[in-house]
Amino acid sequence: MSTVRHDWTKEQILDIYNTPLMELLYQAATIHRLHHDPNTVQVSTLLSIKTGGCPEDCGYCPQAARYHTNIEGNDLMSVQQVKAQALRAKSSGSSRVCMGAAWRNVKDGPEFDQVLEMVRTINKLDMEVCCTLGMVTENQAQRLAEAGLYAYNHNLDSSEEYYKEVISTRGFEDRLETIDNVRKTNVTVCSGGIIGMGEKIEDRAGMLVALSTLDPQPESTPINALVAVEGTPLEDQHPVSIWDMVRMVATTRIVLPETQVRLSAGRTQMTREGQAMCFFAGANSIFAGDKLLTTPNPDVNEDMEMFKLLGLNPQKPFTKKTQPQTVEAVDSELQSLGEKPKWTRPEHKIERNEDAKQKAKVLK
Numbered sequence: 001m002s003t004v005r006h007d008w009t010k011e012q013i014l015d016i017y018n019t020p021l022m023e024l025l026y027q028a029a030t031i032h033r034l035h036h037d038p039n040t041v042q043v044s045t046l047l048s049i050k051t052g053g054c055p056e057d058c059g060y061c062p063q064a065a066r067y068h069t070n071i072e073g074n075d076l077m078s079v080q081q082v083k084a085q086a087l088r089a090k091s092s093g094s095s096r097v098c099m100g101a102a103w104r105n106v107k108d109g110p111e112f113d114q115v116l117e118m119v120r121t122i123n124k125l126d127m128e129v130c131c132t133l134g135m136v137t138e139n140q141a142q143r144l145a146e147a148g149l150y151a152y153n154h155n156l157d158s159s160e161e162y163y164k165e166v167i168s169t170r171g172f173e174d175r176l177e178t179i180d181n182v183r184k185t186n187v188t189v190c191s192g193g194i195i196g197m198g199e200k201i202e203d204r205a206g207m208l209v210a211l212s213t214l215d216p217q218p219e220s221t222p223i224n225a226l227v228a229v230e231g232t233p234l235e236d237q238h239p240v241s242i243w244d245m246v247r248m249v250a251t252t253r254i255v256l257p258e259t260q261v262r263l264s265a266g267r268t269q270m271t272r273e274g275q276a277m278c279f280f281a282g283a284n285s286i287f288a289g290d291k292l293l294t295t296p297n298p299d300v301n302e303d304m305e306m307f308k309l310l311g312l313n314p315q316k317p318f319t320k321k322t323q324p325q326t327v328e329a330v331d332s333e334l335q336s337l338g339e340k341p342k343w344t345r346p347e348h349k350i351e352r353n354e355d356a357k358q359k360a361k362v363l364k
């Protein structure tokens with residue numbers, strides 16, 4: 001059995017990425033079969049529990065308040081709304097609900113308490129619960145764990161070098177620190193990134209070096225193709241080619257052999273044949289539901305038809321790890337340790353982010 005390595009170099013990863021395609025597919029598919037059932041795909045449903053108005057300047061993101069995008073913002077959803085959506089997701093074959101909030105970081109208080117209640121509620125529906133809420137401290141990660149959180153999503157997004165070209169309001173090291181805080185609990189780590197932001201292939205390899213060096217490696221890794229949204233600094237990026245997506249998935253599979261590799265944003269641009277190639281190359285998870293957070297995603301029925309056509313089966317919840325126990329609500333005043341996190345704010349100038357912000361000022 002291939003072993004998990006934490007010492008991949010950028011050059012080695014680039015060599016894998018540039019291997020002739022048939023050979024690359026064969027190697028990735030072989031490793032895939034050693035660690036996973038190739039006919040099973042884990043299905044997650046995304047739920048944007050708090051949409052838009054985010055203070056960060058992430059160049060790809062339609063939810064950043066400073067850009068002028070055409071999305072509908074929303075305050076934090078109620079626990080009942082979330083429960084209803086989770087039940088719908090369960091009945092359509094999802095084993096996991098991933099709740100996303102347009103926050104820079106989690107702040108202790110009534111909104112976080114409400115999210116903890118959402119986590120308890122979904123865990124009690126016997127579904128895997130994932131959250132992506134921005135940066136978290138160790139104490140906050142522990143409280144999410146006690147509520148019954150299964151996974152925390154926090155993407156590295158790109159290589160450390162290219163990250164600086166996309167985001168200036170927080171640093172790559174903050175991302176690593178949050179992942180480290182989650183790792184100190186029994187919540188699994190979901191971390192990946194985006195391709196098609198104008199990065200070089202070296203940056204894709206650099207991101208995979210950073211992910212593969214994590215010990216343990218993330219339990220799941222989303223590979224997103226940029227959805228270029230009008231008004232964001234990256235609005236003019238061309239869609240990534242399917243060949244880049246397949247190579248990225250295959251390379252990720254080889255360097256993260258035990259990880260669930262999730263074919264994430266960008267599937268509406270992909271044909272079934274293209275997606276089938278990604279599954280063959282080792283992708284074994286998708287986001288289902290007609291919406292990602294704010295942008296479109298294939299319809300659930302279309303995905304189920306594709307699964308039937310390809311003979312794929314949705315993975316049952318808690319196949320990889322037992323269900324976490326939910327500890328009942330505790331007064332958050334007692335739980336919060338008054339931590340004062342020191343998240344960075346590099347605030348260096350990214351020209352295209354500045355331009356998009358200026359344009360938005362004119363339009364607003």
Ligand code: SAM
Binds near residue numbers: 265
């Ligand atoms: N605010 C939190 C954070 O940034 O960690 C959580 C939500 S954020 C929207 C989650 C992830 O979605 C980002 O890290 C990024 O990888 C992905 N994402 C956001 N906008 C995207 C886009 N336009 N295309 C592809 N992926 C995107």
Ligand code: DTB
Binds near residue numbers: 294
């Ligand atoms: C991830 O890696 N991709 C998802 C999830 N984690 C939170 C989000 C994709 C968002 C795409 C743009 C949008 O719909 O707003």
Ligand code: SF4
Binds near residue numbers: 054055062101
């Ligand atoms: Fe905010 Fe997350 Fe979007 Fe960045 S990616 S602007 S932190 S919601």
